[in-house]
Amino acid sequence: xxxxxxxxxxxxxxxxxxxxxxxxxxxxxxxxxxxxxxxxxxxxxxxxxxxxxxxxxxxxxxxxxxxxxxxxxxxxxxxxxxxxxxxxxxxxxxxxxxxxxxxxxxxxxxxxxxxxxxxxxxxxxxxxxxxxxxxxxxxxxxxxxxxxxxxxxxxxxxxxxxxxxxxxxxxxxxxxxxxxxxxxxxxxxxxxxxxxxxxxxxxxxxxxxxxxxxxxxxxxxxxxxxxxxxxxxxxxxxxxxxxxxxxxxxxxxxxxxxxxxxx
Numbered sequence: 116x117x118x119x120x121x122x123x124x125x126x127x128x129x130x131x132x133x134x135x136x137x138x139x140x141x142x143x144x145x146x147x148x149x150x151x152x153x154x155x156x157x158x159x160x161x162x163x164x165x166x167x168x169x170x171x172x173x174x175x176x177x178x179x180x181x182x183x184x185x186x187x188x189x190x191x192x193x194x195x196x197x198x199x200x201x202x203x204x205x206x207x208x209x210x211x212x213x214x215x216x217x218x219x220x221x222x223x224x225x226x227x228x229x230x231x232x233x234x235x236x237x238x239x240x241x242x243x244x245x246x247x248x249x250x251x252x253x254x255x256x257x258x259x260x261x262x263x264x265x266x267x268x269x270x271x272x273x274x275x276x277x278x279x280x281x282x283x284x285x286x287x288x289x290x291x292x293x294x295x296x297x298x299x300x301x302x303x304x305x306x307x308x309x310x311x312x313x314x315x316x317x318x319x320x321x322x323x324x325x326x327x328x329x330x331x332x333x334x335x336x337x338x339x340x341x342x343x344x345x346x347x348x349x350x351x352x353x354x355x356x357x358x359x360x361x362x363x364x365x366x367x368x369x370x371x372x373x374x375x376x377x378x
Contacts, residue, residue, distance in 0.1 A: 116151060116161070116324040116325050116328040116329065116332075117325075117328060118327065118328050118331055120149050120151055120328065120332075121325075121327075121328035121329060121330075121331040121332035121335070122331055122332060122335050123145060123149055124142060124145055124146075124149075124151075124161065124165060124332050124336075125165060125168065125331065125332035125333060125334065125335025125336040125337075125339070126335050126336070126339050127141050127142055127145045128141075128142060128162070128165035128166065128168065128169060128332075128336040128339075128340075129165075129168070129169055129172065129335060129336040129337065129338065129339030129340040129342075129343060130339050130340075130342075130343050131343075132166065132169040132172075132276075132277070132302075132336075132340055132343065133169070133172075133277050133299065133340060133343040133344045133347050134277070134343050134346070134347055134359065135237070135241055135275045135277050135278025135279075135281060135282075135347070135356070135359045135363075136234075136237070136275055136278065136359060136362055136363055136366065137233065137234065137237055137269075137272065137273050137274060137275040137276075137278070137363075138162075138166070138169075138275075138276075139162060139271075139272035139273070139276075140230045140233060140234055140237075140272045140273035140274075140275075140366075140370075141366075142158075142161075142162050142165070142272075143158075143227070143230050143272050143273075144227065144230065144366075144370055144373075146158060147227060147373075147377075157324065160324075161324055161329065161332075164329060164332075164333065165332055165333065165336045166306045167306060167307075167333075168332075168333040168334070168335075168336035168337040168340065169302075169306070169336050169337065169340035170302070170303060170306040170307060171337045171340070172336075172337055172338075172340030172341045172343075172344060173299050173300070173302055173303055173340075173344065174303070175341055176299070176341060176344045176345065177296065177299055177300060180296065180300070181300065181303070183195070184198055184199055184202075184300075185199075187199075198254070200256075200259075201254055201255075201256060201258070201259035201297075202259070202297075202300060202301060202304060203304075204256055204259040204260055204263060205259040205260065205262050205263030205266065205297070205301045206263060206266075206301065206304040206305055206308070207263060208260075208263045208264050208266065208267035209263060209266045209267040209269075209270060209305045210304075210305065210308055211267070212267045212270055227370055227371075227373065227374035227377070228371060228374045228375075229271075229272075229273065230272050230273040230370055231273070231366075231367045231368070231369075231370030231371035231373075231374055232273070232367065232371070233271055233272065233273025233274045233367070234273050234363050234364070234366045234367030234370060235363065235364055235367035235368070236273070236274065237273065237274055237275045237278050237279070237360075237363045237367075238359075238360040238361070238362075238363030238364040238367065239360070240275075240278060240279060240282050241275075241278050241282060241356065241357050241359050241360040241363060242357050242360035243282065243286075243357075244281075244282050244285045244286065244356055244357050245357045247282075247285040247286045247288075248288065249285070249288055249289065249290045249291070250288035252288065254289065254293065254297060257287070258284060258287045258288075258289060258297075259297075261283050261284075261286075261287050262280045262283045262284050262287070262297060262298065262301065263301070264283070265279035265280050265282065265283035266279060266280050266301060266305060273367075275363070276298075276302065276305075277298055277299075277302075277347070278359070278363075280294075280297075280298040280301060281294045281295060281298045281351070281356065282356075284297055284298060285356070291351035291352055291354065291356070292348065292351065292352065294351070295347065295348050295351050299344060
């Protein structure tokens with residue numbers, strides 16, 4: 116992987132991980148457009164490494180909130196322990212599917228037709244939130260499980276993780292800010308788990324793609340991820356989350372056209 120390819124993939128990851136447009140799908144499309152020569156297994160490692168960079172973005176924006184939760188759990192505070200339990204509940208479905216269907220996930224990265232269709236599905240999910248109604252109540256175990264199931268489905272490239280989880284939380288009646296916070300904090304555990312899973316072959320994969328290029332991509336993903344989080348929260352507060360659906364439909368249509376043209 117060259118330096119400019121690392122920068123492109125890093126920016127794509129950072130901007131699309133938190134915006135509800137599927138970072139994995141965009142990485143797969145970018146891989147094809149920039150002509151990156153890497154097998155599916157190695158490219159999944161690159162994708163996970165860039166996801167780790169955006170994990171750092173979450174820690175910058177929500178680090179204080181995570182610290183309060185962790186400190187509260189240590190001190191035995193009921194509210195913190197309850198929220199930590201909800202994060203655990205929301206993480207389980209994605210963790211189980213990730214372990215069981217890891218190979219299927221890698222194969223899906225190589226199918227632009229699948230990814231194009233998944234972009235369109237993501238757009239439909241986002242558009243549906245126009246009819247969600249916030250309710251005056253706190254987060255529940257049912258909300259956490261529903262959001263976690265949405266995150267599990269989003270393991271497939273083209274299905275947005277943030278789009279699926281925030282949409283599920285909005286449909287469960289959470290307010291926009293609370294839905295975004297739970298979605299992003301939920302990402303911490305699932306991304307960290309993915310990173311730990313891929314770390315078993317890190318040395319070989321880093322040698323294959325190039326440590327410097329991967330490092331440049333990591334930095335680009337980290338910086339752009341911070342901006343993307345803050346931008347999305349601002350959009351949610353203006354109740355315009357569904358507007359990303361139009362982008363997803365356009366990206367899906369263009370991806371399908373490109374896939375058919377390549378065939």
